[in-house]
Amino acid sequence: MAKIKVAIIGIGNVAAAFVQSIYTKKMLGTWHEKVGGFNSTDIQIVAAYDIDKQKIGLDLSEAIFRRPNVGPQFSKIPRTNVTVKPGIIKDSAPAHIAENVLAADSIADDLGESRAVIALNLIPSGMQKTSIAYANECLAAGVSFVNATPSLVACKADFQRKFKKARLVLAGDDLMSQFGGTAFHKGILDFINSRGIKVEKSYQLDVGGGNETLNTISEGIKIEKRDIKTNSIAAEIPYKFDTVAGTTDYVDYMANNRTSYFWIGARGAFGADVGIDVYLRTNDGANAVNVLLDVVRAVAHSLKRKQFGSPEQINDYGFKKLAKPVLLHEAHKEFNKKYVNDPPSKFKA
Numbered sequence: 001m002a003k004i005k006v007a008i009i010g011i012g013n014v015a016a017a018f019v020q021s022i023y024t025k026k027m028l029g030t031w032h033e034k035v036g037g038f039n040s041t042d043i044q045i046v047a048a049y050d051i052d053k054q055k056i057g058l059d060l061s062e063a064i065f066r067r068p069n070v071g072p073q074f075s076k077i078p079r080t081n082v083t084v085k086p087g088i089i090k091d092s093a094p095a096h097i098a099e100n101v102l103a104a105d106s107i108a109d110d111l112g113e114s115r116a117v118i119a120l121n122l123i124p125s126g127m128q129k130t131s132i133a134y135a136n137e138c139l140a141a142g143v144s145f146v147n148a149t150p151s152l153v154a155c156k157a158d159f160q161r162k163f164k165k166a167r168l169v170l171a172g173d174d175l176m177s178q179f180g181g182t183a184f185h186k187g188i189l190d191f192i193n194s195r196g197i198k199v200e201k202s203y204q205l206d207v208g209g210g211n212e213t214l215n216t217i218s219e220g221i222k223i224e225k226r227d228i229k230t231n232s233i234a235a236e237i238p239y240k241f242d243t244v245a246g247t248t249d250y251v252d253y254m255a256n257n258r259t260s261y262f263w264i265g266a267r268g269a270f271g272a273d274v275g276i277d278v279y280l281r282t283n284d285g286a287n288a289v290n291v292l293l294d295v296v297r298a299v300a301h302s303l304k305r306k307q308f309g310s311p312e313q314i315n316d317y318g319f320k321k322l323a324k325p326v327l328l329h330e331a332h333k334e335f336n337k338k339y340v341n342d343p344p345s346k347f348k349a
């Protein structure tokens with residue numbers, strides 16, 4: 001079977017975990033072995049872009065472990081023969097890399113030459129203009145676009161139209177980790193609701209140590225990300241209740257790990273108190289990997305089936321920014337129906 005050729009934009013901690021997942025023969029903890037008929041080993045990385053001089057010019061296998069990345073080495077990976085090249089930038093660079101920026105005017109030609117069919121946008125939060133510019137570069141190069149960042153791209157109707165017209169796929173925005181704070185919060189709320197208990201209030205406070213956490217606590221970005229998370233969580237309950245979810249602080253020695261603290265206040269029979277205090281500890285990079293592997297394979301499947309534009313089954317399953325309220329378990333069921341349980345023999349490679 002032909003490989004799914006992927007370009008990665010932003011070689012940070014999520015990219016590091018994703019690259020390791022591709023080069024690990026049998027990754028422990030794989031969620032869906034086949035999606036759209038593809039194994040994760042059918043994915044091939046053919047291009048990589050960053051704007052940090054410390055990573056540009058390095059083989060991807062070295063760049064993913066270069067500071068300021070702090071993610072763990074999960075597996076030993078060989079030389080990839082993919083060299084990190086300069087990306088583009090249209091916003092101010094995050095403070096921790098501002099002194100090391102090296103950028104190009106365009107990546108469209110290089111993307112085209114790499115023969116990538118899908119580009120993964122893994123740049124930091126808060127780079128709205130840059131994410132839009134990357135989507136336009138992909139349109140120019142004829143490459144489908146997956147926006148894992150909270151910048152708004154895939155939710156925009158004009159971009160959905162442009163990608164559809166160009167016979168490409170657009171997916172996003174803001175990746176939903178496999179078992180991150182948002183998925184966990186949604187899961188508990190759904191369970192409470194299913195037992196007839198009335199949710200009144202909830203909050204989720206995240207503390208983490210990756211560079212993305214550092215970016216996310218700056219005021220504007222914090223609010224943008226909090227809005228997406230909060231709306232995604234609120235979608236789980238069919239009536240209005242007070243909820244707040246967001247990143248609260250950066251603790252450098254936590255490295256790429258995160259602790260999410262949840263509090264839920266609810267009422268049962270006679271209005272009696274039902275309360276939950278719980279915390280969840282996870283690793284950000286590892287938590288992104290299975291969903292990214294699934295989304296990339298689902299996008300490749302959609303391209304093969306000539307289902308262009310922005311498929312809702314991919315967006316609802318893999319991302320936090322929802323076009324309309326969808327329950328987590330419904331989104332997973334619909335994704336499975338279309339991409340996991342659908343036998344690949346129905347179409348020719």
Ligand SMILES: NC(=O)c1ccc[n+]([C@@H]2O[C@H](COP(=O)([O-])OP(=O)(O)OC[C@H]3O[C@@H](n4cnc5c(N)ncnc54)[C@H](O)[C@@H]3O)[C@@H](O)[C@H]2O)c1
Pocket residue numbers: 009010011012013014015049050051052069087088089090097121122123124125127130148149150174175176177180210211212284285287288
């Ligand atoms: N589980 C998760 O970690 C998770 C979940 C949801 C969303 N996301 C999103 O994924 C994205 C990546 O997260 P991360 O933890 O890897 O971040 P990170 O800060 O570790 O990595 C970002 C990388 O992008 C590079 N970069 C910055 N500006 C760039 C530009 N203009 N062009 C190319 N590269 C650029 C940086 O140098 C860095 O290497 C973020 O937007 C985050 O919100 C991650």
